[in-house]
Amino acid sequence: MKRNVIFALIVIMVSFLHPFSSSAQENAILVIESYNSEYPWDASYKEGLEAILGSHYKLIFFEMDTKRIPKSEYEKKAEEAFALYNKINPALVILGDDNALKYVGPKLAGKQTPVVYLGINNNPRVYDMFGPENITGVLERPLMKRSILYIKEMIKSDLEKILILFDSGTTSQSSVEQVFKGKDSTEIAGITADLKLVGDIDTWKQSVINAKKDGYNAIIVGLYQTIVDSNGNHVDGEEIIAWTSENTPVPPFGFWDFTVGAEKTTGGLVLFGKVQGETAGQIAMEILTEGKKPYEIHPVVGKKGRLLFSKTQLEKWKDTIVLPEQMTKDSEFVD
Structure with a gap:
């Protein structure tokens, strides 16, 4: 006891x-x-x-x-x-x-x-x-305005019009609100920036393929992970960015580090997770x-973005874009 x-x-x-x-x-x-x-x-x-x-x-x-x-x-x-x-x-x-x-x-x-x-x-x-x-x-906070100014320095011809592509998810809508304020177009340093929030893969592909014909000098790829096919099924994000990279008629740039690579975008001023x-x-x-x-x-x-570029993409688009000397010194490179 x-x-x-x-x-x-x-x-x-x-x-x-x-x-x-x-x-x-x-x-x-x-x-x-x-x-x-x-x-x-x-x-x-x-x-x-x-x-x-x-x-x-x-x-x-x-x-x-x-x-x-x-x-x-x-x-x-x-x-x-x-x-x-x-x-x-x-x-x-x-x-x-x-x-x-x-x-x-x-x-x-x-x-x-x-x-x-x-x-x-x-x-x-x-x-x-x-x-x-x-x-x-x-x-x-995606660095849209500063990104476009950097791209302007890289484009060999005059940068007059740029297409910004996002999916239609919650994060995408929040990301663009501060710059576009509910509109689908704005002007940044004399450059027309058009926004497309896309929900399906067919619309995404048409937007990319027609970019040059529609007067755009470049595309900035935002987010693309909520895109669905005609049956409402999720389309793999890696497939979307690879297809975009291969089929775009104008140089592609990005806002996030994961969009930059040999079979992705050229790069730009990007955010790092x-x-x-x-x-x-x-x-x-x-x-x-x-x-x-x-x-x-x-x-x-979060700390401001860094310049990140793909050497493969820079070589691919060398007739259209060039990385200025100072940007080259300030940049990091993949592949």
Whole structure:
């Protein structure tokens, strides 16, 4: 009997020192991805998160996969993500990109768990995510105006008209809003920039093939991962960018690092997902190791882009474009 009492006291003492409800996952960080692990942007920012957090915390990933599933299933995925959050009780949650913030963010607002978002193209206020004291993060802003100015320096003839192609997904619509403000055309430094938000592969291909005939000197490829075929089936993004690269009659440029390559675009002033991950990871560390509260850390815009080019593409388009000497010095190259 005495032995049983002593054992019970030991159990109680251990329970106080290690409360099972919270300590089991005190070193876990839940990363809710809007998209999927095969998506190059996700792979890139996850590399950044691992670099900053991986040696200190266990990163658990949940894929909402919203580039490939119908919009009608987004809320269901958000419920699954929230159920996983409740199950593992992580020390912190990271929300990757707009759909994770839009659909999961409200479920986490006001919780004790700190939340850090990354890759957000829209204003967090649109998702009612600017007020909650447990949420902060990193904004993503495609560098459209500066990109076009760099392209202007590269085009051998006068750059008068440029086509900007995006799919019609949530991230795409958010990405272009600040520059186009609901319109499909704008003027940047005397250059006409036309925007097309495309939902299906046939329209995408026609837009590319007709670019030169329609008076464009260049194409900037934005996002293309939500494109579907005539039956509504998702079309693989790598196939789309490869087809675009092969069939465009004018030089193609990009806004993101994953669009640049021998069978992709020539490049340009691009954003890197890894930088977004590193920045979000640093904010998470401030919260978890320095005791800062999310509301004490103002949302930041990720570090500005870098010049990245494909040597293969530059050679392919050498009769049309040339990289000025100073840009060459400032640039990184692939292939």
